[in-house]
Amino acid sequence: MLDILNAIPATWDLPMPAEKFVAKHSATEVQTWERLRQTVATVAAKHNWTKADTGRRIGIAESTFSQWLSGTLLGVLDNQNSQVGRFLEALEESAAVTAAMPDGPGFLRTLAAVEIHNTLLLAQTMTGFVTITLSAGRGKTTACRHYQRIKPHVHMVTLNPKVKSVHGVMSLLARTLEVRVFNPADLVGTIGEKLAKAGNRALLIIDEAQHADPESVNQLRYFSDNYGVGLALVGNEEVRKRMTQAAHQTNSRDQILSRIDKNLKRDPGREADVKSFIEAWDITDAACVKFLLGVGMKGGALRQIDRTIKMACLATQKPARDLERKHLEAAWNNREVEDV
DSSP states (O other): OOOGGGGGGSSSSSOOHHHHHHHHSSSHHHHHHHHHHHHHHHHHHHHHHOHHHHHHHHTTHHHHHHHHTOOOOOOOHHHHHHHHHHHHHHHHHHHHHHSOOOOOOOOOOOOHHHHHHHHHHHHHHHHOOEEEEEOOOOOOOHHHHHHHHTTTTTOOOBTTBOSSSSHHHHHHHHHHHHHOOSOOOOOOHHHHHHHHHHHHTEEEEEETTSSOHHHHHHHHHHHHHHHOOEEEEEEEEEHHHHHHHHTTTTSOOOOHHTTTTEEEESSHHHHHHHHHHHHHHTTHHHHHHHHHHHOOOSSSSHHHHHHHHHHHHHHHHOOOGOOHHHHHHHHHHHHHHOOO
């Protein structure tokens, strides 16, 4: 196994195997079991997995895994050893791929990032209401997370298709803010009070906000209106559609739409940002730059470039600066996204 799997001593209690266990199985099977058990315990300790977590990850029933781990299993030991061995091999392969995966440039002060930060600052300073609906791949999430890291009293949650109702959104907020209430009717008020107490001019960023239904949008607006919390809805063009739908559910359309201080949807300089992103990857070869510019001007922008470069690096085992155009073309074609 990789050294990384054996770097941390196991913290689990590993009892001596039962006499019946040793008598039932061959010496070779028991030796394999001892090696696998120690490695599993070490891996679990490294990742802070419980025994139940580990059994589920391996795909073995909890009772069977418990017997295997404690050395009391009287069934076919080789079956469980093989399953555990395959799990550890897959984990090792995954660790090797992760180690070979190049890191991207991280946060860059692209033109888009500057505009996103300015828009978030506006919402936080004015305790206002903004929407950010730049196209996919323009670094919206990365810019928002960076803003959260450098500014105080900023909270960020990410929605998904399963978290879009008022209950789902409020529950997600409660977990993020570590709010616990016994009466569901008190949940919204308690969240609002927690946000208000976080400090003057708190900001709440809702990423992937296009998943929020109109009722949830209305509820989020409530925090801005009643608790002096800045609110930023971040996502694709569907965010604006949700805003309009939410407006139709109120007595006055202007009650929502007129409260939006800014809607950042105009791209501030896509080509310039694509060039900056390619440069940040330390790619200077003219043919590679030209190819990646074509990739970056498609839907997905910087994300498309990032994925293509990483796949090319993995396939060739070369750093990004040493890639050739043919490597990038092969990676792009392998992704089967679309033609450049």
